[in-house]
Amino acid sequence: MSAILKRIAFLFLIVLLPVIARAEQPVTSVELLKDASFYNAKKIIFEGEVVGDIMIRGKSGWINVNDGGNAIGVFAAANFLKDIDQAGRYGKTGDLVQIFGVFNRSCTEHGGDLDIHALNIQRIKEGNSTIRSIPTFKQIILVLLSVILIIILWISKDSRKH
Numbered sequence: 001m002s003a004i005l006k007r008i009a010f011l012f013l014i015v016l017l018p019v020i021a022r023a024e025q026p027v028t029s030v031e032l033l034k035d036a037s038f039y040n041a042k043k044i045i046f047e048g049e050v051v052g053d054i055m056i057r058g059k060s061g062w063i064n065v066n067d068g069g070n071a072i073g074v075f076a077a078a079n080f081l082k083d084i085d086q087a088g089r090y091g092k093t094g095d096l097v098q099i100f101g102v103f104n105r106s107c108t109e110h111g112g113d114l115d116i117h118a119l120n121i122q123r124i125k126e127g128n129s130t131i132r133s134i135p136t137f138k139q140i141i142l143v144l145l146s147v148i149l150i151i152i153l154w155i156s157k158d159s160r161k162h
């Protein structure tokens with residue numbers, strides 16, 4: 001490759017890399033709400049936890065996705081929602097999902113509400129019940145304490161011999 005071609009290829013990379021990187025970067029709910037008119041009708045990636053109720057009616061449905069800032073309603077085809085079975089509520093962590101879809105500042109299809117129409121939904125991490133994990137944590141502590149107690153008893157018993 002000639003030096004000029006190399007330089008052109010390098011410049012091309014410098015220009016293209018941030019574009020590629022930005023395209024794959026998820027946008028936060030705070031950014032979406034702040035720059036709603038900028039993101040309106042644009043394809044975006046949004047990541048967060050599924051919270052509240054998963055509503056499926058016929059061929060489509062709704063989920064609420066919270067990224068820690070705000071919960072945003074996501075409208076999707078029912079087949080995208082069939083794998084999502086954990087929604088976060090008290091004592092429960094919902095499925096972590098990545099939404100690729102079109103952001104609507106004021107959706108004409110859905111009564112002027114702010115929403116995302118999903119083109120694809122990927123489950124990144126399965127949700128779980130945090131309540132169920134508390135007894136197991138307590139059990140580990142209890143076992144550890146018992147072991148420590150046995151060791152202390154054993155040491156004190158052993159030292160009495162001498």
Ligand SMILES: [Zn+2]
Nearest residue numbers: 107109110115
């Ligand atoms: Zn809508």
